[in-house]
Amino acid sequence: MRTWTPDPAPAGSDALAQAVSALGEPCFGTALLEGLRGLLPLGSLSAYRTGTDPAIFFSASIGVPDTTRDCWRAYLAGPIARDRTLRAEREPPSAGGALRLCHITAREIPPEHRATVYEAHGMAERVSVVHEEADRSLFALNFYRHQHQRALSDAQIAEFGRIGSLLMALARKHIVLARPAVPDDRAERLRRLQPALTTREVDVCLRILQGMSQEGIAADLGIGLPTVKTYRNRAFTRLGIHFRSELFALMMPACAP
Numbered sequence: 001m002r003t004w005t006p007d008p009a010p011a012g013s014d015a016l017a018q019a020v021s022a023l024g025e026p027c028f029g030t031a032l033l034e035g036l037r038g039l040l041p042l043g044s045l046s047a048y049r050t051g052t053d054p055a056i057f058f059s060a061s062i063g064v065p066d067t068t069r070d071c072w073r074a075y076l077a078g079p080i081a082r083d084r085t086l087r088a089e090r091e092p093p094s095a096g097g098a099l100r101l102c103h104i105t106a107r108e109i110p111p112e113h114r115a116t117v118y119e120a121h122g123m124a125e126r127v128s129v130v131h132e133e134a135d136r137s138l139f140a141l142n143f144y145r146h147q148h149q150r151a152l153s154d155a156q157i158a159e160f161g162r163i164g165s166l167l168m169a170l171a172r173k174h175i176v177l178a179r180p181a182v183p184d185d186r187a188e189r190l191r192r193l194q195p196a197l198t199t200r201e202v203d204v205c206l207r208i209l210q211g212m213s214q215e216g217i218a219a220d221l222g223i224g225l226p227t228v229k230t231y232r233n234r235a236f237t238r239l240g241i242h243f244r245s246e247l248f249a250l251m252m253p254a255c256a257p
Contacts, residue, residue: 078112
């Protein structure tokens with residue numbers, strides 16, 4: 001038998017350890033911020049998706065009033081339509097690219113966006129981990145420094161970059177674990193609407209109804225993205241629909257058989 005003392009943890013490991021223990025719990029965002037406190041001076045965070053179906057998945061604040069949802073509403077009210085701050089300087093040749101890290105200060109943000117989101121809520125700086133989804137929407141995990149906090153140093157931003165991919169993986173897994181289960185009757189209602197649906201086609205439809213992206217469905221079911229698209233297209237054909245919105249409409253109580 002051997003016993004020994006672990007080597008000192010690399011920078012950022014404590015943050016990840018705290019966050020792992022809170023995966024799927026309401027306190028996840030706060031635990032992540034608390035863990036990162038020793039690495040970066042941060043006051044709040046948010047994880048959201050832009051595009052035709054924007055959504056905020058979770059948010060948190062520590063040491064400042066929690067205005068993250070107010071920020072999201074202000075962002076949706078106008079800036080989101082013109083925001084390029086999370087996009088690559090050069091558009092990739094195809095969608096679905098690798099993770100990117102973004103850093104920006106409030107003074108670099110376009111005026112409307114800066115005034116209604118950053119200045120109105122005391123935010124001064126942002127570091128983000130961003131992934132472009134297959135539909136060209138962006139999934140972004142954002143961390144914000146507030147005006148009373150010291151500016152991020154180059155060394156701190158570099159440390160953030162070293163754990164960026166791990167932070168994104170944690171955020172994705174938390175979203176899956178925290179999502180409330182789909183009511184059992186939705187599966188039955190789908191089968192009543194179209195008995196020819198296969199089990200996997202129903203699985204994909206249920207996750208679409210939960211708001212999951214195609215990438216998220218692939219990860220959740222352990223199948224490839226092309227396979228998800230095949231099941232989605234087959235299911236939609238059997239149901240006589242073409243768009244996600246039509247699936248939601250079919251599942252409204254008034255439309256149930």
